[in-house]
Amino acid sequence: MKILSFETSCDETAVAVIENGTNEFAYANDSNNMGRSGLRVLHSAIFSQIDIHKEIGGVVPEVAAREHIIKIIPVLDEALTKSGVSLQEIDAIAVSNKPGLISSLLTGTVTASTLALALGKPIIPVNHIHGHIYANWLDRDADEIQFPIVVLTVSGGHNELVLMKEHCSFEVLGETLDDAAGEAFDKVARLIGLGYPGGPAISKAAVNGDKYKFDLPRAWLKKGSLDFSFSGLKSAVARVVAVHKIDTKFQADMSASFQEAVCEVLSEKLLIAARKYNAKEIHLAGGVSANKRLREVVAEKAVSSFVMRYPANIHYCTDNGAMIGAAGYFMFVKNPAVYTDWKNVEASAGIS
Ligand code: KG4
Ligand code: ZN
Secondary structure, eight states: OEEEEEEOSSSEEEEEEEEESOOHHHHHTOTTOOSOOBEEEEEEEEEEOHHHHHTTTSOOHHHHHHHHHHHHHHHHHHHHHHHTOOGGGOOEEEEEEESSOHHHHHHHHHHHHHHHHHHTOOEEEEEHHHHHHHGGGBTSBGGGOOSSEEEEEEOSSOEEEEEESSTTOOEEEEEBSSOOHHHHHHHHHHHTTOOSSHHHHHHHHHTTSOTTSSOOOOOOOSTTOOOBOOHHHHHHHHHHHHTSOOOHHHHHHHHHHHHHHHHHHHHHHHHHHHHHTTOSEEEEESGGGGOHHHHHHHHHHHTTTSEEEOOSSGGGTSSOHHHHHHHHHHHHHHOGGGGOOGGGOOOOSSOO
């Protein structure tokens, strides 16, 4: 089965073609070449608007919407050409329809619905966060992944702990009460004079920094809470910044100290949830799952108790079309009859 998938919820115009069942990673693990499954990315095309939004230091919704309209057809063309798959060979179309910037989401949903109508193909609306979660099934032997899974999904727009007892079942165990982790990275990077997006800039600067230099707060919230809060940490950084000269040394030390505070809270709560719900696996997903230190800290804590996974390719951590196709694939297989009508696809800024 081949899925064409669209992602335009924020500032990446992304289209991918993925295929199930012919996964080379799956075959490598199965001497009989039988009975294994996997989702292979045939091509994941992305036009990132980062360079455009960099100047302002954040995403400008009107600018993002205009860029999506300009780029969606060239990006679709690239996905089809480089995957070598024609529109007629596509079996179903998946598109992220929520949450996100409404003016950005519309480009993806209108393009996908139009194609579904014109080609008479099924169309699957996908929650962007579920897409991030399913990035962990891409280019990997899907039969090896064992439920229950606790997923830490962390990016610029969301920050959740999710329990998956089976496919397409998402129980939110905890979420951020204010800033998402990626948002905190972006805001702190701006405070200390590093570029946008803040996550990659901070993790790079942190390599040369002293993580013990600044004693920043960790918001554990009330005992047993699986929720998160990062706004206090950001304010603490702002107070230090107000009385310090910002030079390269300061940027490095603050980046390392801040990153450590975020990773400590994220990893600790992930492990508490994994133990509480007897998870077999713990997964990292979303833009912040690209963070090396987060992966290290979680791996240290998870050692021998849980299988730990993060997306097989770093490009599947941040927004991409392939992850939307992966979630769409499992939704479709579970309930194909639901996804026949292109009119059912509505964009929504919020979660519902
Ligand atoms: O998933 P994503 O592309 O978009 C949203 O759904 O929000 O995530 C983008 C976020 C940004 O806040 C960015 O700073 C953060 O992910 N990010 C990182 C890293 N790479 C991207 N945060 C920490 N470390 C990284 N290496
Ligand atoms: Zn995202």
